[in-house]
Amino acid sequence: MGLFDKKIEVKGVNYFGKPKLPPGQTPTVKFPVLTYGEIPSVTKDVWHFVAWGLVEKERDWTWDEFMKLPQTKLRADFHCVTHWSRFDDEWEGVMFRDLVQHLKLKPEAEFVLQHAYGGYTTNLPLRWMMDEDVMFAHTINGKPLDPEHGGPMRVFTPRRYAWKGAKWIRGIEFLAKDKPGFWEVNGYSNSADPWREERFW
Ligand SMILES: Nc1nc2c(c(=O)[nH]1)N[C@H]1C(S)=C(S)[C@@H](COP(=O)(O)O)O[C@H]1N2
Ligand SMILES: [Mo]
Numbered sequence: 001m002g003l004f005d006k007k008i009e010v011k012g013v014n015y016f017g018k019p020k021l022p023p024g025q026t027p028t029v030k031f032p033v034l035t036y037g038e039i040p041s042v043t044k045d046v047w048h049f050v051a052w053g054l055v056e057k058e059r060d061w062t063w064d065e066f067m068k069l070p071q072t073k074l075r076a077d078f079h080c081v082t083h084w085s086r087f088d089d090e091w092e093g094v095m096f097r098d099l100v101q102h103l104k105l106k107p108e109a110e111f112v113l114q115h116a117y118g119g120y121t122t123n124l125p126l127r128w129m130m131d132e133d134v135m136f137a138h139t140i141n142g143k144p145l146d147p148e149h150g151g152p153m154r155v156f157t158p159r160r161y162a163w164k165g166a167k168w169i170r171g172i173e174f175l176a177k178d179k180p181g182f183w184e185v186n187g188y189s190n191s192a193d194p195w196r197e198e199r200f201w
Contacts, residue, residue, distance in 0.1 A: 010087060014077060016133075016159065022194035025085040033148045034080060035167065036182065040118035042168050044152050049136075051099075053174035054109035059102060063152070066136075069094045069102070074133055076158040079194040091156055093137035096129050109174035113181060114155055116166040122181035123190070124157070124164055126174070133158045136169060161192040161199070 008027040010020045021027065044063040052058045061069075072095050078086040105126075112129045114122050128134075137156045138145055145151035150167025157164040163183045184190050189198040 008087070010085075018195050020077065020087070021085065022079055023197050024083060025079055025194065026083055027087060028084045029086070030084075031086060031149065032080070032084060034082065034162075035148065036120065037118060039148055040116075040168050041147070042117045042152060042170075047152050048170065049153070050171035051103055051174070052171065053113075054106040054176060055174055056104040056106060066094065066153075070098045072098070072135065074135060074156075074158075076133060076156070078156070078158070078162055081161040081163060081188065081192070081199050090141050091135060091137045092139035092142075093135045093153070093156075095132070096134040096136065096155075097132065099136065100130070105174055108176040111175040111178045113173040113175060113179050114166040114169060115171045115173060117168040117170045120166055120168075120182050122155075122164050122166050123179055123184060124160070125178070128157075128159070131157075131159055159193070161189075161194055163188060164192050 008029065010027050012020050014020050047063045048060060049066055050058065050060040071092060073090055073092045075088055075090050078089065110126050112124055112126050135156050136153055138153050145154060153169050154167040155165035155169050180190060187200050189200055191198050
């Protein structure tokens with residue numbers, strides 16, 4: 001059986017009213033690993049999360065502190081720009097919106113750059129990061145995220161192609177001006193909307 005499992009039928013609309021299967025995507029039950037470069041080894045005891053840039057006060061969280069933030073479960077779909085989509089996984093973690101409650105952003109803050117262990121970055125406007133379903137995820141279908149999928153913690157952005165969520169997230173930087181991340185500099189779309197097939201610039 002190949003990557004694309006044509007036997008899955010995906011119909012209807014998702015929870016934000018878009019076709020469940022975006023154009024040009026094929027359903028799979030597999031969970032391919034897409035990583036540029038090495039998989040960094042990040043354990044919970046060294047994991048550390050920092051919020052910096054246009055904030056009144058920089059803040060950081062250890063793993064245990066982060067786990068004390070409100071935890072949310074979200075059933076959502078995952079769309080990779082290389083044409084595969086996974087459906088209805090149960091993701092669990094801290095919503096971006098809930099984390100931001102613990103920060104005082106400067107009024108000029110309009111963009112967010114995600115920084116990962118290993119150097120990967122990806123960018124989104126703050127207002128899109130504030131979508132109700134953008135999360136820092138540590139658990140999928142009741143199990144801790146595997147290291148190759150970004151464990152112990154990754155970002156998940158269900159309304160964007162999956163490269164907009166950094167695996168092994170280590171911090172977020174608030175900026176006044178947009179700053180393209182790793183794939184965005186290398187020709188991928190800045191906005192990455194799967195329903196508009198925004199794959200490349
Ligand atoms: N740190 C980091 N995050 C990353 C990547 C990466 O190479 N490094 N790849 C991105 C891409 S292109 C995709 S499609 C998804 C893939 O997630 P997966 O490997 O769990 O399927 O992670 C995104 N986040
Ligand atoms: Mo990707």
